[in-house]
Amino acid sequence: MLTGCNLFGSKPGVYLSAFRDHLGQNHIAGLNTDGESLFSIAVPQRAHDSLMLPGAGLALFFARRPGNLIYIVDLARGQWLRSLQAPEGHHFYGHGCVSGGGRYLLTTENHIADGNGHIGVYDINDEFRRVEQLPSHGIGPHQLKSLSDGKTLAIANGGILTHPDKGREKLNLDTMQPGLAYVELNSGKLLSQYHPPHHQQSIRHMDITSADEVVVGVQFEGDPDQVVPLAYTHRGEDQLQPLPATDASWRQHRNYIASVCVDADGERLLLSSPRGGVVSGWDLSKRQLLAIQTQRDGAGIAFNGVARRFLISNGLGQLTAVDQQQLQRQTHHSRFYQNRIWDNHMSFSELPTGTSA
Amino acid sequence: MTFFRALLVSTLAAVVGCSSKTPETAFVETAINTTIVPAYQQLAERSQMFSISVTNVCTSSDDIQTLQNRWHDSMAAWQSVQGIQFGPIRDNNTTWEMQFWPDKKNLVGKKLRALLKEDTQLTQEQLQKSSVVVRGLPALEYLLFDPAAGEGQRNCEALSLIAQHQAQITQQLHNRWQQDYRQLMLTPGPDNPEYPEPMHAVAVIIDSYASLLDQLRDRKLTQALGLNSRKPRLNGYLLESWRSQTSRDNLKANLAAFEQLMNSGGLSAYLQEKDHGALATELEQRIQAVQTALQASDEPLFKLLQQQQPDNAIAIQEALTALHQTFKTDLPQALGIRLGFNDNDGD
Numbered sequence: 001m002l003t004g005c006n007l008f009g010s011k012p013g014v015y016l017s018a019f020r021d022h023l024g025q026n027h028i029a030g031l032n033t034d035g036e037s038l039f040s041i042a043v044p045q046r047a048h049d050s051l052m053l054p055g056a057g058l059a060l061f062f063a064r065r066p067g068n069l070i071y072i073v074d075l076a077r078g079q080w081l082r083s084l085q086a087p088e089g090h091h092f093y094g095h096g097c098v099s100g101g102g103r104y105l106l107t108t109e110n111h112i113a114d115g116n117g118h119i120g121v122y123d124i125n126d127e128f129r130r131v132e133q134l135p136s137h138g139i140g141p142h143q144l145k146s147l148s149d150g151k152t153l154a155i156a157n158g159g160i161l162t163h164p165d166k167g168r169e170k171l172n173l174d175t176m177q178p179g180l181a182y183v184e185l186n187s188g189k190l191l192s193q194y195h196p197p198h199h200q201q202s203i204r205h206m207d208i209t210s211a212d213e214v215v216v217g218v219q220f221e222g223d224p225d226q227v228v229p230l231a232y233t234h235r236g237e238d239q240l241q242p243l244p245a246t247d248a249s250w251r252q253h254r255n256y257i258a259s260v261c262v263d264a265d266g267e268r269l270l271l272s273s274p275r276g277g278v279v280s281g282w283d284l285s286k287r288q289l290l291a292i293q294t295q296r297d298g299a300g301i302a303f304n305g306v307a308r309r310f311l312i313s314n315g316l317g318q319l320t321a322v323d324q325q326q327l328q329r330q331t332h333h334s335r336f337y338q339n340r341i342w343d344n345h346m347s348f349s350e351l352p353t354g355t356s357a
Numbered sequence: 358m359t360f361f362r363a364l365l366v367s368t369l370a371a372v373v374g375c376s377s378k379t380p381e382t383a384f385v386e387t388a389i390n391t392t393i394v395p396a397y398q399q400l401a402e403r404s405q406m407f408s409i410s411v412t413n414v415c416t417s418s419d420d421i422q423t424l425q426n427r428w429h430d431s432m433a434a435w436q437s438v439q440g441i442q443f444g445p446i447r448d449n450n451t452t453w454e455m456q457f458w459p460d461k462k463n464l465v466g467k468k469l470r471a472l473l474k475e476d477t478q479l480t481q482e483q484l485q486k487s488s489v490v491v492r493g494l495p496a497l498e499y500l501l502f503d504p505a506a507g508e509g510q511r512n513c514e515a516l517s518l519i520a521q522h523q524a525q526i527t528q529q530l531h532n533r534w535q536q537d538y539r540q541l542m543l544t545p546g547p548d549n550p551e552y553p554e555p556m557h558a559v560a561v562i563i564d565s566y567a568s569l570l571d572q573l574r575d576r577k578l579t580q581a582l583g584l585n586s587r588k589p590r591l592n593g594y595l596l597e598s599w600r601s602q603t604s605r606d607n608l609k610a611n612l613a614a615f616e617q618l619m620n621s622g623g624l625s626a627y628l629q630e631k632d633h634g635a636l637a638t639e640l641e642q643r644i645q646a647v648q649t650a651l652q653a654s655d656e657p658l659f660k661l662l663q664q665q666q667p668d669n670a671i672a673i674q675e676a677l678t679a680l681h682q683t684f685k686t687d688l689p690q691a692l693g694i695r696l697g698f699n700d701n702d703g704d
Binding site: 020048064065093094142204225246247248249251252256258274275277278292294296297298299314315316317318320329331334335336338341343344 | 447449450453459461489547548550551553554557561695697698699700703704
């Protein structure tokens with residue numbers, strides 16, 4: 001059925017995602033653009049997001065709270081090489097990004113003793129040596145992205161305080177202060193910070209266009225019957241700009257956005273809501289909701305710019321491809337993996353031509 | 358969503374010819390044919406009956422009492438599908454088109470009053486442009502049971518348009534179940550966009566009825582009993598269908614739906630086949646216990662709470678909590694079903 005044709009794309013590229021199997025074991029996995037397994041490795045801590053360092057041929061997987069590991073996989077050999085460990089008294093939040101012209105790996109971290117959010121800075125060229133620690137300027141930093149200048153970080157501070165001793169319990173729902181913070185990489189200085197209208201709109205996930213428009217997804221911690229906007233954009237305005245949709249449309253997302261994914265042109269945006277069992281597709285340039293699709297337990301979304309399609313992962317084991325323009329499901333590019341409960345996020349990266357994957 | 362419908366059809370074409378019925382597919386087929394589709398059919402028929410009744414009342418051949426009874430019928434039919442919140446009803450948030458609830462801010466009353474105040478003739482177009490809260494069963498309830506709604510031509514226009522809208526969307530839901538969604542659920546496979554394996558269809562049914570139990574336990578009584586508040590206070594206005602004082606009838610219809618799923622719907626038989634006969638018996642007993650509590654009084658729950666007599670409501674709540682535990686925890690565990698991984702434990 002798969003002979004020769006590229007299911008997922010047409011040039012070398014890799015999809016990365018964590019999954020849990022039917023027995024409860026956590027894994028990290030890589031797929032080629034045909035959807036075939038490059039590696040699948042059982043790991044001790046549940047991983048969350050992932051990141052490819054194409055130049056180094058390394059795939060990174062970040063443990064989610066309260067985990068303290070980053071798994072580093074050699075893509076060519078499909079081998080787990082080593083792990084980075086969060087410094088004493090810290091844990092990771094499951095996300096990271098690269099900044100500083102590809103030199104530094106940045107991670108969101110919790111300093112457990114005082115609950116302050118930290119950004120760990122690791123030198124990729126020096127064996128991932130931890131060289132710096134910046135404040136995230138908020139509690140519960142989650143996803144972060146680098147602006148195109150390579151000097152500015154956009155950080156989603158979810159605002160929620162947790163402590164490993166209390167599991168995943170949320171400790172400050174009455175007083176939380178989520179926000180989108182812009183922080184200077186070199187100094188750690190807070191450049192600006194924007195808060196959502198309701199203090200319980202936890203900003204957790206984000207993506208960024210090539211023109212530095214930031215899109216953030218919200219998880220609302222307030223009254224479950226209240227309907228609030230669940231995605232905002234920001235690019236230089238005085239406030240976060242809500243994406244316009246009717247209450248009924250937001251209601252379908254059940255106050256919870258898992259992944260935010262924009263295409264390379266900044267035209268299309270996908271938001272996943274496993275609670276609502278939907279993925280919504282948006283025209284980002286026109287700020288318009290295009291469609292809401294059923295996607296049971298759907299969470300991870302990756303954009304493959306070469307094949308011009310999005311791939312959506314879900315807890316049923318499905319990877320569903322939709323085309324970039326119309327967001328139509330592409331049956332022939334979708335696949336089902338038995339006993340793979342795909343975890344929250346998926347990433348895609350092109351690989352330099354000639355790479356073995 | 359039209360593009361989504363198109364893909365259903367193409368998927369069906371691809372999987373026709375699948376044979377060998379698993380116990381899972383057998384259960385799903387029984388549940389669909391004896392419970393799910395008939396429930397949507399009944400909803401469509403009763404909505405149609407209500408719409409006809411409105412015409413008769415507005416031309417003065419029936420009295421308002423008849424129309425109220427027809428509304429009770431429609432509402433009971435809706436309560437029977439509250440546990441079937443997957444498939445066509447998920448498109449366009451149709452649930453709200455049927456029933457906007459909870460309505461803590463009394464949006465139904467406020468928006469309808471505003472709509473009734475306008476003096477131009479009410480049109481379907483106007484109704485569709487208005488808030489979704491004025492188009493559902495609670496809007497009809499307001500017009501039929503709330504003294505503030507008043508009477509007259511304007512009310513008749515509103516009743517008639519909402520009833521037509523309800524008849525139309527419930528017919529569409531039933532048609533879509535008949536046309537493609539039934540087949541989609543019965544033909545699991547790797548290319549099926551929603552059901553890659555037979556167990557996923559079982560899981561969707563269990564998950565959806567479990568979500569109704571969440572609603573029953575956490576919304577239908579908890580809020581009116583003040584159990585979720587720091588300063589507990591009885592408030593009958595937070596009950597579902599407080600205007601018609603039929604909260605108890607709604608709960609009875611919900612529980613009848615669970616009973617139906619167990620018996621004619623085939624869940625009991627499926628559990629027995631899977632060597633979980635004891636669990637089936639326990640579920641039936643717990644359903645019965647809620648029904649016994651519901652039958653312990655004839656007084657409307659609204660009246661009891663307004664008279665500061667919460668005992669019966671608390672007894673119902675306790676029986677519901679016990680059923681919730683068995684259905685939502687023990688049942689999925691026995692069947693090896695995970696009710697949403699990213700859904701329940703995201704980050």
